[in-house]
Amino acid sequence: MKDYVKVSINDKEVTVPREYTILNAAVEAGVKIPTLCHLDLHDMKMVNRTASCRVCMVEVKDRPNLAPACATPVNDGMIIRTDTMRAITARRMSVELLLSNHPTDCLICPRNRRCELQALAQELSIREISYSGQMNEFHIDSSSQAVVKHQNKCILCRRCETACNEVQTCGILSALNRGFETIVGPAFNLPMVETSCTYCGQCVAVCPTAALTEVNHVPKVWEALRDPERYVVVQTAPAIRVAIGELFGMEPGTIVTGKLAAALRRLGFNQVFDTDFGADVTIIEEAKEFIHRIENGGKLPMLTSCCPAWVSFIEHQFPDLVDVPSTCKSPHIMTGTIIKTYFAEKNNIDPSKITVVSIMPCVAKKAEAARTELSIDEHDNVDIVITTRELGDMLKEAGIDFDKLPDEDYDHPLGESTGASVIFGTTGGVIEAAIRTVYEWMTEKELEDVEFHDLRGFKGIREAVVPINGEDIRIGIAHGLGNARHLLEEIRSGKSHYHAIEIMACPGGCIGGGGQPYHWGNEEVVKKRQQAIYQEDRNKKVRKSHENTEVLKMYENYLGEPYGELAHKLLHTKFEAKERI
Amino acid sequence: MLEPLILQEENNQEKKLPNEKYEKLQKYIDELPVKEGTLIQVLHKAQEIFGYLPRDVQLYVARALGVTGAKVYGVVSFYNYFNDKPRGEYLINVCTGTACFVKGCGAILEAISEKLNIASGETTEDGKFTLNGVRCIGACGLAPIIIVDDKVFGRVKVEEIDKILSSY
Numbered sequence: 001m002k003d004y005v006k007v008s009i010n011d012k013e014v015t016v017p018r019e020y021t022i023l024n025a026a027v028e029a030g031v032k033i034p035t036l037c038h039l040d041l042h043d044m045k046m047v048n049r050t051a052s053c054r055v056c057m058v059e060v061k062d063r064p065n066l067a068p069a070c071a072t073p074v075n076d077g078m079i080i081r082t083d084t085m086r087a088i089t090a091r092r093m094s095v096e097l098l099l100s101n102h103p104t105d106c107l108i109c110p111r112n113r114r115c116e117l118q119a120l121a122q123e124l125s126i127r128e129i130s131y132s133g134q135m136n137e138f139h140i141d142s143s144s145q146a147v148v149k150h151q152n153k154c155i156l157c158r159r160c161e162t163a164c165n166e167v168q169t170c171g172i173l174s175a176l177n178r179g180f181e182t183i184v185g186p187a188f189n190l191p192m193v194e195t196s197c198t199y200c201g202q203c204v205a206v207c208p209t210a211a212l213t214e215v216n217h218v219p220k221v222w223e224a225l226r227d228p229e230r231y232v233v234v235q236t237a238p239a240i241r242v243a244i245g246e247l248f249g250m251e252p253g254t255i256v257t258g259k260l261a262a263a264l265r266r267l268g269f270n271q272v273f274d275t276d277f278g279a280d281v282t283i284i285e286e287a288k289e290f291i292h293r294i295e296n297g298g299k300l301p302m303l304t305s306c307c308p309a310w311v312s313f314i315e316h317q318f319p320d321l322v323d324v325p326s327t328c329k330s331p332h333i334m335t336g337t338i339i340k341t342y343f344a345e346k347n348n349i350d351p352s353k354i355t356v357v358s359i360m361p362c363v364a365k366k367a368e369a370a371r372t373e374l375s376i377d378e379h380d381n382v383d384i385v386i387t388t389r390e391l392g393d394m395l396k397e398a399g400i401d402f403d404k405l406p407d408e409d410y411d412h413p414l415g416e417s418t419g420a421s422v423i424f425g426t427t428g429g430v431i432e433a434a435i436r437t438v439y440e441w442m443t444e445k446e447l448e449d450v451e452f453h454d455l456r457g458f459k460g461i462r463e464a465v466v467p468i469n470g471e472d473i474r475i476g477i478a479h480g481l482g483n484a485r486h487l488l489e490e491i492r493s494g495k496s497h498y499h500a501i502e503i504m505a506c507p508g509g510c511i512g513g514g515g516q517p518y519h520w521g522n523e524e525v526v527k528k529r530q531q532a533i534y535q536e537d538r539n540k541k542v543r544k545s546h547e548n549t550e551v552l553k554m555y556e557n558y559l560g561e562p563y564g565e566l567a568h569k570l571l572h573t574k575f576e577a578k579e580r581i
Numbered sequence: 582m583l584e585p586l587i588l589q590e591e592n593n594q595e596k597k598l599p600n601e602k603y604e605k606l607q608k609y610i611d612e613l614p615v616k617e618g619t620l621i622q623v624l625h626k627a628q629e630i631f632g633y634l635p636r637d638v639q640l641y642v643a644r645a646l647g648v649t650g651a652k653v654y655g656v657v658s659f660y661n662y663f664n665d666k667p668r669g670e671y672l673i674n675v676c677t678g679t680a681c682f683v684k685g686c687g688a689i690l691e692a693i694s695e696k697l698n699i700a701s702g703e704t705t706e707d708g709k710f711t712l713n714g715v716r717c718i719g720a721c722g723l724a725p726i727i728i729v730d731d732k733v734f735g736r737v738k739v740e741e742i743d744k745i746l747s748s749y
Binding site: 165171172173174175176177178185186187188189580581 | 636639640643648649650651652653654655658659660665
C-alpha cells in the first residue's frame with residue numbers, strides 16, 4: 001500500500017504520496033512553481049533534478065532556508081508558501097544572476113522565442129538586471145557537422161549531462177573545471193568532433209537555451225534552391241509528417257503528409273520525394289540479408305542499421321561487435337544513392353548537378369551524410385540534411401502559410417511508399433516492417449494481419465516471438481542508447497537469444513529525434529506522434545514493403561536481384577571499430 | 582594490464598609513457614577491494630606514479646575503473662591538487678587563503694608570475710619551476726606565505742622574490 005502525507009501549499013491542503021517532491025505536490029494543488037533546470041521525462045527514464053538553477057525556491061514553515069521545490073521531498077504536515085515576498089525575491093534574484101552572465105543577443109539567437117530562460121524572464125517580469133560583473137567568454141565549438149556547443153549560453157542546468165550519461169550512456173559530457181570557470185564539455189574539453197559523440201541530439205532536445213543546437217544548414221539549402229544550375233531534390237523522413245504541424249500551432253500527432261509535400265513544392269524543389277521509398281528498399285535488402293544469415297548460419301542476432309547515432313554508438317562503444325548490424329545503409333542515404341544513380345540515369349540528368357536535401361527528425365543524420373565511405377562515384381549521396389525544426393524555419397521565412405496549404409502528393413517514382421515504411425518513424429517500426437516481408441517470403445503465405453502489436457509500445461526494451469515456418473523468431477527492440485547497451489552487453493557475453501534486434505538511439509525512435517520540434521518536457525507529445533504514425537500506416541492501401549510497385553520496378557529495370565551485386569555496391573556499407581573518448 | 586590508449590597525434594603533446602608505470606598503476610587498481618567510488622584515490626596514486634596526469638593516463642584510469650573519460654577529466658579539472666601538465670623541478674605554492682590575501686599575496690603571485698613569465702598553474706619553459714596559487718595552508722600567522730617544495734617562506738615581501746628564486 002502506498003504511503004501518503006498531507007501538505008499545505010498556499011493554504012491549500014493536498015494528500016500526496018510520500019515520495020513526492022514539493023514541486024510534484026504543487027502540481028496536485030494547482031499551484032505553479034516556475035522551474036528551469038528541472039526536467040522529468042518519466043517514461044524516457046530521464047529526470048534532471050540537479051537543483052542548480054535555484055528558480056523554484058519556496059518557503060517551508062520552520063525551515064530557516066528557502067527550499068528548492070524540485071529536489072525537496074514532502075513530509076507530513078509540511079506547510080509551504082510559494083507566494084511570499086521572500087520566495088518571489090529569491091526566484092527573481094536567481095534568474096537575474098543567470099542573466100547577468102548570459103548573452104543578451106536574444107533577437108538573433110537560434111532559440112529566440114523558444115528559449116526557456118527567455119520565457120522565464122518574461123514570466124517573472126524581469127525588466128532589469130541588478131547585477132553586473134565579469135562575463136564568461138568561451139569559444140563556440142562548431143567542430144562537428146551536427147551539434148554546435150555555445151558555452152556562453154549555458155546555464156549549467158546539466159540536463160544535457162543527464163541525457164548523455166544516464167539516458168544514452170554515451171558519457172561524452174561532464175561538468176568540467178570549477179567555480180566561475182565551470183563548463184559542460186567532453187573529456188579534456190576536446191572539440192566535439194574528436195570525441196565519441198553519436199550526435200543523437202538528445203542533449204539538444206533537452207537544452208533550455210541555445211547552448212546546444214543543431215548546425216544550421218538552412219543557408220546551404222537556400223543557396224542550392226537559388227542556383228539555376230542545380231537540380232534540387234528533397235526527401236522527407238517518415239517522422240516529419242506527424243510532427244512538423246506542431247511548429248504551426250497544430251495539435252501534436254496531427255498528420256500533415258499532404259501539406260508537407262505541398263510546402264516543399266512551394267519552396268521550389270525540383271522533385272519532392274519520400275525517404276519512405278528508401279525505407280521500403282531497406283526492408284527488401286534487410287529482409288534478404290536476414291533470411292540469408294538464417295539459412296547460411298550467419299551472424300545472429302542481426303541488428304538494424306537505420307539509425308546513424310546507433311551505428312556510431314556501436315562503433316565507439318562496442319567496437320568488437322561491428323559485424324553484428326545489417327550492412328544496409330540508412331533509408332535516406334539509400335534514397336540519395338538511388339536519386340543520383342537510377343533516377344538520374346532514367347531522366348538523363350547529370351548526377352553531379354543534383355543536390356539531394358534530406359529533411360530529418362535527426363541531428364545525427366547531418367554527421368552521417370558527411371561520412372565519406374557512403375559516397376558513390378566521388379559525390380555524396382545526400383548533400384544537405386536539415387531537421388524538422390530547420391524546415392519549419394524555412395517555411396516561415398518563405399511566408400508559406402502551412403495550415404492553409406492543400407494536400408498534395410509526393411512526386412513519382414520515388415514518392416511511392418507503403419505503410420511498412422511509414423512506421424520506420426517509431427520504435428518497433430523498422431522490425432515490424434521487416435517481419436511483414438520476412439514472414440511472407442519465408443512462408444510464401446499472405447499475412448492475414450499485418451499489425452504486430454507485441455512489437456509496439458513505449459517500453460525501453462521489448463521482446464516478441466513470431467512463429468515462422470514452425471520456428472520461433474525472437475525479436476528484441478530497444479530505444480534510447482542506454483537500453484541498447486543492455487542488449488549489446490547480452491550479445492557480447494553470448495547470452496543473447498534473439499534472432500533480430502531493432503535499435504533506435506532516441507527515446508521513442510525518430511518521432512522523439514533530436515531534430516524534432518521541442519517537446520518541452522512533455523513526453524505525451526512523442527506518444528501522440530507515435531499514434532499518428534500507426535494511423536498513417538492504416539491509411540495506406542499497400543502496407544508491405546515488397547509490394548511497393550515502384551520499388552519492384554526499380555529492381556526489375558535497374559538493380560537486379562535484391563541483395564545482389566549492384567544492390568551491394570550501392571546500398572550496403574561497412575562499419576569500423578573506433579576509439580572511445 | 583589494459584593496452585594504454587594513445588590519443589591521436591593532434592590531441593597529444595605527450596610522448597608514450599613507460600609501461601612499467603602503467604603496470605604499477607594497474608597493480609594498485611587490481612588490489613583495491615572494490616573499484617566503485619575509488620576514482621579520486623586512483624588518481625592520487627596515478628599522479629604519484631607519473632608525476633602528473635597526462636590525458637593518456639586519465640583515459641587509462643577511465644577504462645580501468647569503467648567510468649567515462651569526461652568524468653575523470655571532470656574530477657581532475659575540479660581539484661586544484663591534480664595536474665594534467667608535467668610539473669617543473671621545483672613547485673612554488675603561493676597561499677591565496679584569506680589571511681595571505683589580506684596581507685597582499687596578490688602582489689607576490691603577480692611578481693613571481695612576471696619574473697618567471699608563467700601564469701598560475703603553468704611551468705616555465707626550461708622545466709625548472711611550476712607556479713600554483715593554493716587555498717589556505719593553515720599557517721596564517723606567517724602570512725603571506727610561499728612554499729617552494731618543502732621549504733616555507735613566511736612574511737614574504739615583493740622585494741624578496743628575486744632572492745628567493747635565485748637560490749634555486
